[in-house]
Amino acid sequence: MSDQAPGWKDLPIGGVIDHxxxxxxxxxxxxxxxxxTLDKNKCIDCLQCWVFCPDGSILVEDEKMAGFDYQHCKGxxxxxxxxxxxxxxxxxxxxxxxxxxxEWGVKKSSPPEKGDQG
Amino acid sequence: xxxxxxxTGNEAGAYAIKQIxxxxxPAYPITPQTELMQTFAQYVADGVVQTExxxxxxxxSAMSAAVGASAAGARVMSATSANGLALMWEIVYIASSSRxxxxxxxxxxxxxxxxxxxxxxxxxxxxxxxxxxxxxGENPQEVYDNMIQAVRIAENKNVLLPVxxxxxxxxxxxxxxxxxxxxxxxxxxxVGQYSPRYPxxxxxxxxxxxxxxxxxxxxxxxxxxxxAMKDAKKVILEVGAEYGKLSGRSYGFFDEYQTEDAExxxxxxxxxAGTAKAAVDEMRERGQKVGVIKLRVFRPFPAPELVKAISxxxxxxxxxxxxxFNAVAGPVFSEVRxxxxxxxxxxxxxxxxxxxxxxxxxxxxxxxxxxLKSGRLHEEEAFxxxxxx
Numbered sequence: 001m002s003d004q005a006p007g008w009k010d011l012p013i014g015g016v017i018d019h020x021x022x023x024x025x026x027x028x029x030x031x032x033x034x035x036x037t038l039d040k041n042k043c044i045d046c047l048q049c050w051v052f053c054p055d056g057s058i059l060v061e062d063e064k065m066a067g068f069d070y071q072h073c074k075g076x077x078x079x080x081x082x083x084x085x086x087x088x089x090x091x092x093x094x095x096x097x098x099x100x101x102x103e104w105g106v107k108k109s110s111p112p113e114k115g116d117q118g
Numbered sequence: 119x120x121x122x123x124x125x126t127g128n129e130a131g132a133y134a135i136k137q138i139x140x141x142x143x144p145a146y147p148i149t150p151q152t153e154l155m156q157t158f159a160q161y162v163a164d165g166v167v168q169t170e171x172x173x174x175x176x177x178x179s180a181m182s183a184a185v186g187a188s189a190a191g192a193r194v195m196s197a198t199s200a201n202g203l204a205l206m207w208e209i210v211y212i213a214s215s216s217r218x219x220x221x222x223x224x225x226x227x228x229x230x231x232x233x234x235x236x237x238x239x240x241x242x243x244x245x246x247x248x249x250x251x252x253x254x255g256e257n258p259q260e261v262y263d264n265m266i267q268a269v270r271i272a273e274n275k276n277v278l279l280p281v282x283x284x285x286x287x288x289x290x291x292x293x294x295x296x297x298x299x300x301x302x303x304x305x306x307x308x309v310g311q312y313s314p315r316y317p318x319x320x321x322x323x324x325x326x327x328x329x330x331x332x333x334x335x336x337x338x339x340x341x342x343x344x345x346a347m348k349d350a351k352k353v354i355l356e357v358g359a360e361y362g363k364l365s366g367r368s369y370g371f372f373d374e375y376q377t378e379d380a381e382x383x384x385x386x387x388x389x390x391a392g393t394a395k396a397a398v399d400e401m402r403e404r405g406q407k408v409g410v411i412k413l414r415v416f417r418p419f420p421a422p423e424l425v426k427a428i429s430x431x432x433x434x435x436x437x438x439x440x441x442x443f444n445a446v447a448g449p450v451f452s453e454v455r456x457x458x459x460x461x462x463x464x465x466x467x468x469x470x471x472x473x474x475x476x477x478x479x480x481x482x483x484x485x486x487x488x489x490l491k492s493g494r495l496h497e498e499e500a501f502x503x504x505x506x507x
């Protein structure tokens with residue numbers, strides 16, 4: 001419960017949300033018990049995960065799988081279930097520290113992006 | 119200018135809806151309401167209204183369609199009775215909490231079971247706390263007048279609550295009486311054009327109806343509904359006065375009949391108020407100082423106004439046409455006595471009568487006045503008037 005939330009006199013009536021596109025502001029990522037992680041060595045960029053993700057939390061760049069939006073991913077695991085090459089592994093939130101991933105959930109053992117050999 | 123018709127209560131309701139010409143009417147038949155929507159359906163078939171009438175498969179669907187159409191931005195009306203209202207139950211709350219100004223005629227009928235098609239107020243009293251304004255009509259004239267006013271009250275920007283207008287099943291719904299009706303254009307002008315607050319069809323301003331509303335917001339939205347119900351009191355009086363200028367028939371929260379010098383007052387809703395007036399007329403001829411208050415608006419409940427109106431009497435009886443099942447008395451009694459708490463010491467006597475259409479006569483009401491006068495008061499538990507022991 002937020003002390004900053006508007007009082008009853010300032011809220012739109014009827015529980016109506018009177019402006020569009022605000023679901024992005026509602027960060028559902030903290031519902032998650034396990035998070036998807038991506039092994040770029042296995043990923044074939046078929047984007048079936050993007051098709052099936054119920055929350056639009058698969059990040060795509062240049063038509064390639066780029067990782068996960070952890071602010072909104074609820075950890076349902078549909079992406080891991082639907083991946084045809086087992087490139088997505090669900091990891092318990094308690095064990096996140098034990099796996100090396102970047103902020104988008106791509107495993108560090110994945111080959112680096114083009115040109116960057118560091 | 120007015121013109122006179124001979125109409126049943128249901129026909130008077132249908133005639134009012136015809137003149138209001140709402141955008142959408144979803145309806146499902148149930149005795150004793152059926153005749154009202156059947157009559158209106160004929161207006162639709164004859165092309166004298168522009169209304170989109172939706173014949174649904176149940177009352178749950180009727181109220182659901184009403185909510186959908188109202189959220190879209192339409193002016194919506196419907197009618198039901200008893201078990202039909204009970205089947206609407208879930209959506210009745212959605213309508214009020216979404217602040218949709220739907221007008222619903224409730225033709226009062228006993229709730230099953232055992233199954234019974236005749237009048238009592240169990241149906242509308244069952245949703246007295248559902249966030250709907252409730253206006254009880256005494257006769258076909260009031261059925262007509264209340265429905266027209268209900269549109270204006272519901273749609274007022276300081277209210278935006280749905281309104282139930284009720285009339286007694288069969289006693290009023292199927293009884294022909296004289297009804298003075300307004301001209302079509304007078305009604306059209308009085309109700310005016312509806313400008314919805316958040317119409318879904320306004321795609322330039324998209325809104326979401328019915329989102330999840332949890333611990334952090336639900337309470338605030340309930341307070342808004344409670345405040346709207348308080349604000350409705352002023353609007354009900356303004357609309358009642360404006361309607362009076364138009365028709366010659368003004369309306370307030372309740373109607374006081376011979377109460378000015380009355381020592382004993384009976385409070386009743388609906389058609390029984392007419393019966394009580396007949397009893398009062400007869401007793402006044404014999405010099406008895408008695409009067410009647412016909413409570414018209416039950417939600418919002420006009421507590422301070424009612425206290426003022428009865429506080430000069432020596433005792434008051436409340437006639438409830440529904441059983442409270444609280445081991446005390448009916449809902450009107452509870453409200454009246456609660457309103458009086460620490461305001462007046464006037465004794466209030468509780469009666470439950472007329473369940474399932476059991477007749478009530480002027481003689482029975484004279485008996486209630488006799489009880490009040492002789493101090494035979496039912497303050498702890500309602501007396502069941504007209505019941506066989």
